[in-house]
Amino acid sequence: MKRVLIGLIGTKTDSGTDVARWDFWRPTVSLFQHQDLLWDRLELLAESNFARISQQVLDDVRQVSPETETRLHTVSYGNDPWDLETVYATLHDWARGYTFDRDNEEYFIHITTGTHIAQISLFLLNEAGTLPGKLIQSSPPPSALSRQKKPEPRYSVIDLDLSKYDQLSTRFQKEHVEVTDFLKSGIATRNAGFNRLIERIEQVALRSQAPVLLTGPTGAGKSHLARRIYELRKQRGGLRGNFVEVNCATLTGDTAASALFGHTRGSFTGAQKDRPGLLREADGGLLFLDEIGELGTDEQAMLLRALEDKTFLPVGSDKPVKSDFQLIAGTNRDLREAVVTGRFREDLLARIHLWTFALPALAQRREDIAPNLEYELDRHRRSTGREVSFNKEAKLAFLKFAEAPDSRWSGNFRDLNAAVTRMATLAPRGRIRVEEVEEEIQRLRENWHRPGAQGREAAVDLKAVMNAEQLDGIDPFDRVQLTYVVEVCRRVKTLSEAGREIFAISRNKRSVTNDADRLKKYLAKFELKFESLRC
Incomplete structure (x- = not known):
């Protein structure tokens, strides 16, 4: 691929018309003095009032690199070359009007020359993809000043992929x-x-x-x-x-x-x-x-x-x-x-x-109950000034109950916060025992119980949503599963919420989750719709 350099004239650092100019470091010309860096073309941007300096730079480039094609582009920043909006707009228009051939040419943007405003504009245009290519900067040796004689110029290519910079990454x-x-x-x-x-x-x-x-x-x-x-x-x-x-x-x-x-x-x-x-x-x-x-x-x-x-x-x-x-x-x-x-x-x-x-319910992220339990204990300590912790058996007993599929957590984190507050308040000498846990489990189950429902299966009569012929065609196993699904659909407000609860475990194993669609397809197998179950 051809290698193309795009850069701005350095009105001071690139200057010089007498023979002594070769004794000084000039950033644009220096990029053509490296044996390992060969250029097929130079696209040099300059304002019209710097035409003499620009032409001298192009002549010098042709002298040190005869195989390089040189082109001069005249740009105008108006009356204020330090106005970011004006400079950016000018360079943006130039880039949009330039024909890039990325299949056959590789582009480098020289950001050492030009005003700080112009350099920032080049960076922004490169970041936006309007000015494609790699950023390159030239520099004298660390000990050399910009006008010191007999410099040994250097260059570096800047890759904006921060993952390649270990410390930055x-x-x-x-x-x-x-x-x-x-x-x-x-x-x-x-x-x-x-x-x-x-x-x-x-x-x-x-x-x-x-x-x-x-x-x-x-x-x-x-x-x-x-x-x-x-x-x-x-x-x-x-x-x-x-x-x-x-x-x-x-x-x-x-x-x-x-x-x-x-x-x-x-x-x-x-x-x-x-x-x-x-x-x-x-x-x-x-x-x-x-x-x-x-x-x-x-x-x-x-x-x-x-x-x-x-x-x-x-x-x-x-x-x-x-x-x-x-x-x-x-x-x-x-x-x-x-x-x-x-x-x-x-x-x-x-x-x-x-x-x-969409924030999931606590029942849909049961693996997070344990770390949230510690958070709630710490929050209780901060609010009361009293240090409270579980003994080992009590914590295992509470987590076994809390993470079980049949624990509804209908109040979500409010239920968890209330449970921890009650157990911590009743804990003797700041230690929550199995006794406090068992008492709290009973209290939560009573809170979650709804009068008139004798378990999930009794809460729903499939005869209310299906006719006798449909029911006769369903296996007993499917009836139990469908009863649970219908109960959830009636209890929650949206199809998505029902899907998240029903597929609470399997959804975490999928890279893409669409619980509503999964539930809709399941109900369609039995000629049912979520909207009809809500009536």
């Missing part, structure tokens, strides 16, 4: 682990799917200010994760405002708009003074709207405008108020279904649906 990997650990509150989670989810959230949290939607059942940790994202953005992203959290299920009637958007004095009965509203409190910070699916349609319309325009009207005011906030929304509903039924605005969903992350 290790540093970046360490930082990545620190960030993901921060989002997980230092919990050494083992569930592969959850860990992949946190890695994606880390990338989005540090690179995007767009709204984030956290979905998942109540108690899955949406509120806790939202606060960790805020703290991470405040540390790394420069957020200056507060973390403002509100559960939209608590905003009802006429007070909902007032709480979110504020009101003016006298706008309604009881409005005795102005109220700023939560959106204004979140200016420069992060607003977490939990259970956003419970928000009224009027408030949804006002929120959409606030997201798009960063302005809104307080209740009773005709003067817009500005608030530049970032949004994280949480829900345990299927908002797509809510759009179909008219309970949620489609345009608002489109606005907050750019980054959606």
